[in-house]
Amino acid sequence: MIERNTPHGDAVTTCRPPAHGRLRWHGILLALAIGSFGMLAHAQDTAADKTAAVASANALATEAGFEVLARGGNAVDAAIAVGASLSVVQPEASGMGGGFLAVIHDAATGKDTFIDAREMAPQAVSEKDYLKADGTPNRDTSLNGPLAAGIPGFPAGIAYMAGKYGKLPLAVSLSPAIRLAEEGFHPSGALVRSIGHKADVLRRYPASSGKFMPGGKMPQETGIFRDPNQAKTLKALAEKGADGFYKGAVAKELVKSVRAAGGTWTLADLASYRAKERQPIELTYAGYKIVTAPPPSSGGVALAEMLNILAPIDLKSMDEAHRIHYLVEAMRRAFRDHNEYLGDPDFVKMPLDMLLSPYYADGLRQSILPDQATKSAWLPSVHAKDPGMHTTHYSIIDKDGNMVSMTATVNTTLGSSFVAGKTGILLNNEMDDFALVSGQPNAFGLIGGSANAPVGGKRMLSSMTPSIVVGKDRLAVIGSPGGSTIITQVFEGILAFIDGKNAGEITAQKRIHHQFLPDRVDIEKGSDIPADVLAKLKAMGYEINDKESWGNMNVVVWDKTTNTKTAASDPRNPNGLGKVETIH
Structure with a gap:
């Protein structure tokens, strides 16, 4: 059963128009x-x-x-x-x-x-x-x-x-x-x-x-x-x-x-x-094309907004505390808009032109203070007046180059x-992914308003963010479970891929997360973030919350310069295995 559907409006620059081994462990x-x-x-x-x-x-x-x-x-x-x-x-x-x-x-x-x-x-x-x-x-x-x-x-x-x-x-x-x-x-x-x-x-x-x-x-x-x-x-x-x-x-x-x-x-x-x-959302960041999920996923819009905010910022030149600061502030603003505007495109007219525009991101970037956390309460209201954690992800590329994320x-x-x-x-x-009771959080702590209110035949907003990243010499298929953290996992994973990390490094890196409310930075327990960096973040005004590990990312990376591929499952799962196999 299928209907062809295009989101309302044309997004600016970032979106195309709207055996018997089977019984073994x-x-x-x-x-x-x-x-x-x-x-x-x-x-x-x-x-x-x-x-x-x-x-x-x-x-x-x-x-x-x-x-x-x-x-x-x-x-x-x-x-x-x-x-x-x-x-x-x-x-x-x-x-x-x-x-x-x-x-x-x-x-x-x-x-x-x-x-x-x-x-x-x-x-x-x-x-x-x-x-x-x-x-x-x-x-x-x-x-x-x-x-x-x-x-x-x-x-x-x-x-x-x-x-x-x-x-x-x-x-x-x-x-x-x-x-x-x-x-x-x-x-x-x-x-x-x-x-x-x-x-x-x-x-x-x-x-x-x-x-x-x-x-x-x-x-x-x-x-x-x-x-x-x-x-x-x-x-x-x-x-x-x-x-x-x-x-x-x-x-x-x-x-x-x-x-x-x-x-x-x-x-x-x-x-x-x-x-x-x-139509999927498409955007360009640092010379890479990213193809990702449109509404009723909130993931692609939030991902585009975060990357647009960071586009002119030289993250590599920053010390670690300031790099985290800008990542968190981009997350904060994207999740604010997630709560404010997004829902089922067949029921809600969303301002995608605005949300996906680099000009809108310019304004959001200007609101980031260079050495101070923005309190979520300082930003406009959580709800517009009128406009997980159990999931799985799989990535596949066949011999002809067809891909599914x-x-x-x-x-x-x-x-x-x-x-x-x-x-x-x-x-x-x-x-539960609807805003069943306006202003009250769901199982993942996300808050929504009228855009995501339940109506018969309507689809609830999702955080799922299946994505494909294509560069001149490298390509990745990426995604993860994790409720509201899916969006930030994929965001951080894409940044790591663009920084040159392979699949194993991407899945292994420690994670941070901010979703506007609650107004805190979740940092994975056992993180290698130095104590002095955490002290700087606290001095900027951040509430730091140590949190148990989250997510189960699956990533495939192809480096065309060497014609080599790497694949990794999340090392947080002790049962993760790797296997190389030729298909004839």
Whole structure:
């Protein structure tokens, strides 16, 4: 299901117009093979140039991607295989009951496009369902159970991608996931821990406890985890395309189970869902072209705004304290505008011309004091009067140079914890990404106003920021999970890439984060930032907050000067692995 859509208005300068090893342990794996990049590359025609790169958060999903590539698929087919397999083996982070945002590069035409498969609100959405009797936010209904779930976009998105940009039938790309669900796999430690963490909520719903705690027992990493109900739903999708999910028997079971548990979905909500193809945001920074996500992602707009603010500043000449100071002030202003203006482009007319303009960035830059923190309270109001942290990312480049940067989510760990009856589909809790109660923070501390207020059929704002960075001699595919920190992770990762760092260095560097409110700088614990630098930042007026590690970045970098590629998964995950493999 697809609609063609272009954002309101034309952005200025920064935006184009508007086996049997499958049962083995499967911690995070990054599989890399060195590939040609179609129109973007002019490397020698060697055997190495005919291979492909796949980066995902799970070994079995990575293998699924390579399996589909070996069967003649392209990067899009591989992305479908990876995403569907993650729905089975990494349900705590993404799946068929959630959504995704993807940037696609087509090597044959040089075209970049963006697929919006974000979830949407059911027509009967009502603020009262997310309020307690005293008028305060009800965090339980916004995060747990069927009221927390938006209409999923993942099935419609992959069905459209297969039909327009893939080379293989959808059924072929879904076959590895179906096999994994039927034959089973060893659950990862992360999945087992997530089930334990959400066990009390899962036990509220028979289908949820039946799927994740079969026989009333917690799964073990040494055991075999099977998902036969999801396998049946995947088969319906493989046979009938999007209609196999949004209409017919699967749709009826989804609605029946949601409504029986107190939700408001209807068959019309499902039948009306459409994935949407939009123009990605494009900007230039330091001679590099960056292709990234437009609304309903807030990530691309915030990324462009931050880079535009920093464009004329020589960060390399600064001492570390002042470099951090300017990074934080750029973050602060971008997140202020995130809260102020951004929402679903089909419902909200956003001032993208202004937000993406370098002239607007000039004004924001002038408001930065060279030696003093700007208090968020000093900036204009949080809301215009009228205008996560569990996700996954995968990056793929095939032998012909087609590229996919795709971020998928069910929002927080195990989403709503609600499995929809006999479908085996775990539903998201993306309704929490709306400004359900104006002025009140969501699970990630983000505050929104009317632009992101819930309306039937509207898509909630997202922080997902899948991106591709292209320079004369170097190229990167980058993205990460992490809720609101996704935006700053990708921002810092792109700066590191432009500074010449390789994939391993980009994923390993310590992170900082500021999101306007709360007005503090989060600095990763164990950071190598010297004590005297931290003292200087505090003297400037910053509140420094030591925070546990965040994110799980996956990066692929190609250096065309040496025709070498590097790939890395986040070293913060102890199960991260690297692998070099040639695809014939």
